[in-house]
Amino acid sequence: xxxxxxxxxxxxxxxxxxxxxxxxxxxxxxxxxxxxxxxxxxxxxxxxxxxxxxxxxxxxxxxxxxxxxxxxxxxxxxxxxxxxxxxxxxxxxxxxxxxxxxxxxxxxxxxxxxxxxxxxxxxxxxxxxxxxxxxxxxxxxxxxxxxxxxxxxxxxxxxxxxxxxxxxxxxxxxxxxxxxxxxxxxxxxxxxxxxxxxxxxxxxxxxxxxxxxxxxxxxxxxxxxxxxxxxxxxxxxxxx
Amino acid sequence: xxxxxxxxxxxxxxxxxxxxxxxxxxxxxxxxxxxxxxxxxxxxxxxxxxxxxxxxxxxxxxxxxxxxxxxxxxxxxxxxxxxxxxxxxxxxxxxxxxxxxxxxxxxxxxxxxxxxxxxxxxxxxxxxxxxxxxxxxxxxxxxxxxxxxxxxxxxxxxxxxxxxxxxxxxxxxxxxxxxxxxxxxxxxxxxxxxxxxxxxxxxxxxxxxxxxxxxxxxxxxxxxxxxxxxxxxxxxxxxxxxxxxxxxxxxxxxxxxxxxxxxxxxxxxxxxxxxxxxxxxxxxxxxxxxxxxxxxxxxxxxxxxxxxxxxxxxxxxxxxxxxxxxxxxxxxxxxxxxxxxxxxxxxxxxxxxxxxxxxxxxxxxxxxxxxxxxxxxxxxxxxxxxxxxxxxxxxxxxxxxxxxxxxxxxxxxxxxxxxxxxxxxxxxxxxxxxxxxxxxxxxxxxxxxxxxxxxxxxxxxxxxxxxxxxxxxxxxxxxxxxxxxxxxxxxx
Numbered sequence: 001x002x003x004x005x006x007x008x009x010x011x012x013x014x015x016x017x018x019x020x021x022x023x024x025x026x027x028x029x030x031x032x033x034x035x036x037x038x039x040x041x042x043x044x045x046x047x048x049x050x051x052x053x054x055x056x057x058x059x060x061x062x063x064x065x066x067x068x069x070x071x072x073x074x075x076x077x078x079x080x081x082x083x084x085x086x087x088x089x090x091x092x093x094x095x096x097x098x099x100x101x102x103x104x105x106x107x108x109x110x111x112x113x114x115x116x117x118x119x120x121x122x123x124x125x126x127x128x129x130x131x132x133x134x135x136x137x138x139x140x141x142x143x144x145x146x147x148x149x150x151x152x153x154x155x156x157x158x159x160x161x162x163x164x165x166x167x168x169x170x171x172x173x174x175x176x177x178x179x180x181x182x183x184x185x186x187x188x189x190x191x192x193x194x195x196x197x198x199x200x201x202x203x204x205x206x207x208x209x210x211x212x213x214x215x216x217x218x219x220x221x222x223x224x225x226x227x228x229x230x231x232x233x234x235x236x237x238x239x240x
Numbered sequence: 241x242x243x244x245x246x247x248x249x250x251x252x253x254x255x256x257x258x259x260x261x262x263x264x265x266x267x268x269x270x271x272x273x274x275x276x277x278x279x280x281x282x283x284x285x286x287x288x289x290x291x292x293x294x295x296x297x298x299x300x301x302x303x304x305x306x307x308x309x310x311x312x313x314x315x316x317x318x319x320x321x322x323x324x325x326x327x328x329x330x331x332x333x334x335x336x337x338x339x340x341x342x343x344x345x346x347x348x349x350x351x352x353x354x355x356x357x358x359x360x361x362x363x364x365x366x367x368x369x370x371x372x373x374x375x376x377x378x379x380x381x382x383x384x385x386x387x388x389x390x391x392x393x394x395x396x397x398x399x400x401x402x403x404x405x406x407x408x409x410x411x412x413x414x415x416x417x418x419x420x421x422x423x424x425x426x427x428x429x430x431x432x433x434x435x436x437x438x439x440x441x442x443x444x445x446x447x448x449x450x451x452x453x454x455x456x457x458x459x460x461x462x463x464x465x466x467x468x469x470x471x472x473x474x475x476x477x478x479x480x481x482x483x484x485x486x487x488x489x490x491x492x493x494x495x496x497x498x499x500x501x502x503x504x505x506x507x508x509x510x511x512x513x514x515x516x517x518x519x520x521x522x523x524x525x526x527x528x529x530x531x532x533x534x535x536x537x538x539x540x541x542x543x544x545x546x547x548x549x550x551x552x553x554x555x556x557x558x559x560x561x562x563x564x565x566x567x568x569x570x571x572x573x574x575x576x577x578x579x580x581x582x583x584x585x586x587x588x589x590x591x592x593x594x595x596x597x598x599x600x601x602x603x604x605x606x607x608x609x610x611x612x613x614x615x616x617x618x619x620x621x622x623x624x625x626x627x628x629x630x631x632x633x634x635x636x637x638x639x640x641x642x643x644x645x646x647x648x649x650x651x652x653x654x655x656x657x658x659x660x661x662x663x664x665x666x667x668x669x670x671x672x673x674x675x676x677x678x679x680x681x682x683x684x685x686x687x688x689x690x691x692x693x694x695x696x697x698x699x700x701x702x703x704x705x706x707x708x709x710x711x712x713x714x715x716x717x718x719x720x721x722x723x724x725x726x727x728x729x730x731x732x
Contacts, residue, residue, distance in 0.1 A: 048580040052722050072582040082729065083577035085507070086649060087514040099503040100581050129514070149582075 001026040001153065001185045002047070006056030009042055009209075017042045017209040019056075024187070024202075026152070029179035031200030032189040033225065038206040040189040041079070044157050047187075048077055060153060073101070077155035078142040086131030090123045090141045093130060094148060101149025108148060115144050118170050136162045143171065147178075153185045154178065160195045168195065175199050193229070197222045245346050273355060277362050284366030288374060301371060305439035308388075309427065312395060312438065313420050315360070319399040320416040323356045344470045348463065351400065357392050364388045384446040390455045397462035404469050504591030511570055512563075515649045518570070521562050528558025529606055536613040545688060546680030548617050549695065552624025553672045555607055557632055559599035561668040564636035565643075567592050568717075572646040572728035579725060586714045593633060593710070600628045616688065623695035624675065630702025632671050634709045641716040644727035 004022040017039040049065045060071040098108035178184040190196045205213035291300035368385045406415040427434035445451040495505040512518040535541040604625040611618040683691035
């Protein structure tokens, strides 16, 4: 589904991302982990054609993303709060996204009604603007908006951050269902190793822009990841 | 501490992407500043001989002071629309060990260094020199000069009080209009002879230097009032905690007839109505519409036909210029989202375009009563409206692709009352001056009908080529996509 070839991104000569080859098949739940500056958000931004690759490219369902816009109808994403329109209410925002993705109000209502417990009664029908919601509630609205219009690829940057524990657990179930039952390719990044291993079938570890681990999730993955990140701490301590 | 602040200001200014990418704009601003400096210098040196010639039997110094009142209200008005209290991002400073009073004093002190305060000096000082050379007592003239400088500063701080008031009450420009018209009315209808009052007090201060304490006290009062207002705002919750307003959703289903661009039109209408800054812009439309009333009632202008085109373009294109020049910066807050969504750029731009031409049509229709001042005016306004629709709308959309400055609609920067300054008006000048020049030239060389025809033809050509032009504009936007995303995700 998503094929990355010889991709690199450099700012003023400093390479921040360098991926030789990465293939994400359809219906896979894919997790990206790495410390700050590892290149997670850079990769997602390249995938959404928000920044221009220095070399190479990403192909999304046989569409080269920086050459054609045809990937947009089946791809949706929530990267950060700047994806929200502050002066709309959550409903209006959902309908707006719905219209862009060719869904009418009834379709959108049908989808959002499935997330009533996820919203915990704090989002729909409150007559509040998105800008007046708390960070966590904004995030919930943004994540649900990314599910509108039956996308085949969903990209979520740090979906678990800022969410309360109940919502985190619900979100994990939602994401798992999407990949397992509906064949949606889900890409998430996270700093929370436990959540990622729970949700994702495959986890890629980035470090300073390079892919250094590519793991199929199994019961020992969490241990392995923890050992890796703990190791990089002790390794850097030794260097000092 | 001040050193640190200055350092921060310097970095903020020169490191902003706006500065780096808008050299041309900055150069233009400098030219304008120089232009005004020259004018004021000429005024300063020329005023004394002129007054002697026009009022040969009166004391020119007394006559000059008689005009100061008009200068005060004119200056107040100018400043309200052009000068804003310097913005400083205070949030990061609040938790640091810096006294709040230091921050406030710095912001207020910085405002005293505004160009608007230096400009009058270019007239006041030469005029004083001329007075001394003419034989007026040096000590008296120097006292007068000092008083004038204090008056300038009083106007400076008074303006911020008025701005704060109008921002607080969401009244837009209403307070300034009331203040100015009350002052003017008092004088005009002879209730209080403000003109001679101001003039006489200036002269008596000049003669009794001790009286200078009075304007100083007024200045102190204005300053401390500003200090009080700002200090009250210097708490996190006043800038962080936004008033949670209940949403009043209007029925926008009529936009459905525009087909695939309907969602964008609804979004734009909500954008205009639900944000403070855009709302006050919409209110300014009244001024744009009534702009002609400043000119047409005076017979002098009714014979200057080239003015018709200018006023026509200005009043029918007021929304077009004010809204259009910030496309796509209005959407800068969520530009990344729009760019990753399933949208066609062309639809997005067409929605803005239709909104703009609708505003031109509505403003033209509302302006039909100008026919009272002569049918020629109405025809000129019609031609100007067509020109706005066909030419200016495309030009401003194209210009938008050079926009690199983010507009933060959600957050109200602590001291940011209205957000825009002089630059906003400069961009409009070529849009208005060009048609005026073309119109005036043709009118002078060939005749009124030919000039009208020229504007209409230009407009129609633009309308006919609309599809082609839009393709060009869309391509330009696509080309600068990455740059815009990058600039809009920066904070300054």
